[in-house]
Amino acid sequence: xxxxxxxxxxxxxxxxxxxxxxxxxxxxxxxxxxxxxxxxxxxxxxxxxxxxxxxxxxxxxxxxxxxxxxxxxxxxxxxxxxxxxxxxxxxxxxxxxxxxxxxxxxxxxxxxxxxxxxxxxxxxxxxxxxxxxxxxxxxxxxxxxxxxxxxxxxxxxxxxx
Amino acid sequence: xxxxxxxxxxxxxxxxxxxxxxxxxxxxxxxxxxxxxxxxxxxxxxxxxxxxxxxxxxxxxxxxxxxxxxxxxxxxxxxxxxxxxxxxxxxxxxxxxxxxxxxxxxxxxxxxxxxxxxxxxxxxxxxxxxxxxxxxxxxxxxxxxxxxxxxxxxxxxxxxx
Numbered sequence: 596x597x598x599x600x601x602x603x604x605x606x607x608x609x610x611x612x613x614x615x616x617x618x619x620x621x622x623x624x625x626x627x628x629x630x631x632x633x634x635x636x637x638x639x640x641x642x643x644x645x646x647x648x649x650x651x652x653x654x655x656x657x658x659x660x661x662x663x664x665x666x667x668x669x670x671x672x673x674x675x676x677x678x679x680x681x682x683x684x685x686x687x688x689x690x691x692x693x694x695x696x697x698x699x700x701x702x703x704x705x706x707x708x709x710x711x712x713x714x715x716x717x718x719x720x721x722x723x724x725x726x727x728x729x730x731x732x733x734x735x736x737x738x739x740x741x742x743x744x745x746x747x748x749x750x751x752x753x754x755x756x
Numbered sequence: 757x758x759x760x761x762x763x764x765x766x767x768x769x770x771x772x773x774x775x776x777x778x779x780x781x782x783x784x785x786x787x788x789x790x791x792x793x794x795x796x797x798x799x800x801x802x803x804x805x806x807x808x809x810x811x812x813x814x815x816x817x818x819x820x821x822x823x824x825x826x827x828x829x830x831x832x833x834x835x836x837x838x839x840x841x842x843x844x845x846x847x848x849x850x851x852x853x854x855x856x857x858x859x860x861x862x863x864x865x866x867x868x869x870x871x872x873x874x875x876x877x878x879x880x881x882x883x884x885x886x887x888x889x890x891x892x893x894x895x896x897x898x899x900x901x902x903x904x905x906x907x908x909x910x911x912x913x914x915x916x917x
Contacts (some may be wrong), residue, residue, distance in 0.1 A: 680859070
C-alpha cells in the first residue's frame with residue numbers, strides 16, 4: 596500500500612447514548628462510492644464480507660422497502676427496512692431491522708462527502724430508541740463486521756476503475 | 757347510557773418527551789376485547805372509525821408483518837409494521853409506520869388488564885425516536901381519531917355478546 600491508496604481506519608464514536616457515528620474514508624470518487632452503495636449487484640459484493648448476500652427486495656426511493664438475506668456458516672440472517680430519504684450522491688436514510696430482533700428498528704443514515712482529492716468520506720450514523728438497543732448493537736460484533744465490510748468495499752472500489 | 761355501560765373517557769398523557777400513554781376502559785371482558793383487537797374481521801370494524809379498512813397483511817406473531825389501508829374521503833392511507841411481541845390476552849407490541857412518513861416508525865404497545873368486574877382496561881403506549889416525531893403525532897389529530905375508534909369499538913363490543 597502506498598501513500599495514494601492509504602485510507603484511515605473507521606472511526607466509531609457514540610455522540611449520545613442512543614446513537615453511533617462512524618467515519619471512513621475511501622480511496623475512490625464519490626460517484627464510484629455512491630454506485631457501490633446503491634447498485635444491488637455491487638452492494639452484494641461487499642456488504643456480506645464474502646458471505647452470499649441475496650437482495651430480495653430493493654425499492655431504492657423514499658418509501659420503498661429493502662430486504663437482504665446473508666448466508667453465513669451460522670445460517671441465514673435477514674435484514675430489512677424502508678427508505679426514509681434518498682438524495683443522490685449525498686444521503687441515504689432508512690430503517691434497519693434484523694430478523695433476530697423483529698420490531699426493534701434503528702435509523703441508519705449514510706452521507707457521502709467528496710474530499711476533492713479523489714477520496715470520499717462516508718459518515719454513517721445509527722439512531723436507536725433506547726441506550727440498551729444501541730449497546731446491544733455494539734456488543735453484537737458490529738464493529739468487526741463493519742470493518743470487514745469496508746475492507747471488501749475497498750477491494751471492490753479498486754476494481755471498479 | 758346507564759351505570760353498567762358507563763366507560764371513562766380515554767386518558768392521554770405524555771410521561772416523557774418521546775412517549776404517549778393512553779388508558780381507556782371498555783365495558784367487556786378481556787377475552788372479548790382481545791378478540792376485537794386481534795381478529796382481522798373484528799379489527800376492520802372499528803379501527804377505521806367507519807372508513808373501509810383493507811387488511812392487506814396480518815401475520816399475528818412475533819416477527820410477522822402487518823399492513824392496513826384505510827379508505828377515507830381524503831384518499832387511501834397505508835399503515836404498516838412488524839410485531840415485536842404477542843403475548844395472548846396480555847400484550848401486543850409492534851412497529852407502527854404511516855406511508856406518509858416512511859422510515860419514521862413508532863413502537864406501539866397495547867396491554868390488556870382484566871378489572872375483575874366485567875370491564876377491561878386497555879393501556880396503549882407509543883414510543884418515538886424524537887420529541888418532534890411525538891409532537892407531530894399529537895398534532896396530526898390522533899386524539900380525535902383515537903376517540904372515534906374507541907367509540908366504534910364500544911359499539912362492536914356491545915354487539916359481540
